[in-house]
Amino acid sequence: MPSDTKLHPAPAAADAAWQADVRAGVRHVRDLASLPLSSAERAAAQAAAANHKVRVPKAYLDLIDWNDPADPIRAQVIPSPDELMEQDGELDDPIADHEFSPVPRLTHRHADRVLLFPTYQCAVYCRFCFRKESLTAIGRGYTREALEPALAYISDHPEIREVILTGGDPLSLPDKALAEIFARIEAIPHVRLLRIHTRVPVALPSRITPGLVAALQGRLMVTIVTHFNHAREITPATETACRTMRHAGFVLLNQSVLLKGVNDTIEVLEELCRELMYRLGVKPYYLHHGDLARGMAHRRTMIAQGQALAAALRARLSGICNPVYVLDLPEGGGKVPIGPCYVEGRDGESWRLRGLDGEVRGYTEVVGE
Numbered sequence: 001m002p003s004d005t006k007l008h009p010a011p012a013a014a015d016a017a018w019q020a021d022v023r024a025g026v027r028h029v030r031d032l033a034s035l036p037l038s039s040a041e042r043a044a045a046q047a048a049a050a051n052h053k054v055r056v057p058k059a060y061l062d063l064i065d066w067n068d069p070a071d072p073i074r075a076q077v078i079p080s081p082d083e084l085m086e087q088d089g090e091l092d093d094p095i096a097d098h099e100f101s102p103v104p105r106l107t108h109r110h111a112d113r114v115l116l117f118p119t120y121q122c123a124v125y126c127r128f129c130f131r132k133e134s135l136t137a138i139g140r141g142y143t144r145e146a147l148e149p150a151l152a153y154i155s156d157h158p159e160i161r162e163v164i165l166t167g168g169d170p171l172s173l174p175d176k177a178l179a180e181i182f183a184r185i186e187a188i189p190h191v192r193l194l195r196i197h198t199r200v201p202v203a204l205p206s207r208i209t210p211g212l213v214a215a216l217q218g219r220l221m222v223t224i225v226t227h228f229n230h231a232r233e234i235t236p237a238t239e240t241a242c243r244t245m246r247h248a249g250f251v252l253l254n255q256s257v258l259l260k261g262v263n264d265t266i267e268v269l270e271e272l273c274r275e276l277m278y279r280l281g282v283k284p285y286y287l288h289h290g291d292l293a294r295g296m297a298h299r300r301t302m303i304a305q306g307q308a309l310a311a312a313l314r315a316r317l318s319g320i321c322n323p324v325y326v327l328d329l330p331e332g333g334g335k336v337p338i339g340p341c342y343v344e345g346r347d348g349e350s351w352r353l354r355g356l357d358g359e360v361r362g363y364t365e366v367v368g369e
């Protein structure tokens with residue numbers, strides 16, 4: 001048997017593995033009945049699932065410690081009655097995707113890049129999702145016809161350099177659909193980079209098959225932005241998935257969301273960032289402050305707490321392990337860094353700056369004529 005069989009299983013076996021993982025997971029609200037929940041918890045989960053679909057592959061379910069009601073994996077995927085408690089100020093479309101959508105399935109907020117939504121379905125439905133309203137209201141999967149207006153728009157706008165596949169989860173699509181989308185985008189000469197935002201490597205790592213990575217090979221630089229929120233999500237299976245993507249030549253980045261009760265301590269974040277970089281080869285890219293998605297007040301933290309965590313990460317971790325703490329602003333204002341500021345003051349060309357040890361030091365600018 002060749003030594004790389006584990007990395008490169010036969011295509012049929014590779015597909016059978018992830019399909020079995022999906023089938024054995026939670027696919028419908030009724031499947032919640034098979035989970036070790038109390039009858040009160042099950043009733044509450046079923047009520048909450050009315051607002052946002054429920055789906056969890058078996059590989060992710062298996063990470064849950066059912067003896068811990070506050071388990072951070074469970075908190076991300078099992079519906080909670082708190083989701084039904086909406087607050088004033090929460091929004092259906094927290095970052096104004098729809099306002100900046102000139103054609104269906106596309107958002108164009110920044111000149112050089114667009115979001116493209118090939119599907120509004122996911123391999124896992126995360127309770128904190130800021131696009132849950134779209135996933136519920138639109139909910140449709142991929143068809144070639146549905147993407148035509150968006151692809152024509154990209155073709156007609158030479159300023160677009162990056163296409164970001166998001167959703168829904170693009171990697172929940174079949175290889176054939178991915179190859180088709182890749183080929184259409186690759187044929188637009190001004191597009192240089194294809195970025196894919198996905199939870200699949202976290203929740204359904206068996207889906208990262210040789211067939212999937214082969215569907216994304218060609219002229220375009222490919223960046224995969226994963227979405228790990230806790231070091232317990234990093235397993236031998238996610239290691240294999242990330243290694244397969246690295247060997248395929250993809251750039252791997254991760255964005256996490258800061259979630260109360262999941263990862264809002266320095267110990268959890270530090271371990272997550274280190275393991276992402278050192279074990280998976282995935283660069284921690286963004287740590288998102290929770291946006292104003294409806295029914296998520298119970299998972300949101302205060303910005304001051306996030307800043308303190310970001311400062312502690314900055315002091316403890318190397319630059320390559322450090323994510324940027326950001327907030328994706330309402331009304332389409334874009335992602336802005338909201339981490340701690342190290343500038344204490346300025347007098348002309350003399351600056352006072354706080355070091356990672358907390359001491360304030362001076363820096364006077366010296367430049368040539």
Ligand code: SF4
Binds near residue numbers: 121124125129198
């Ligand atoms: S996979 Fe992404 S789009 Fe889908 S529910 Fe989770 S966060 Fe939302």
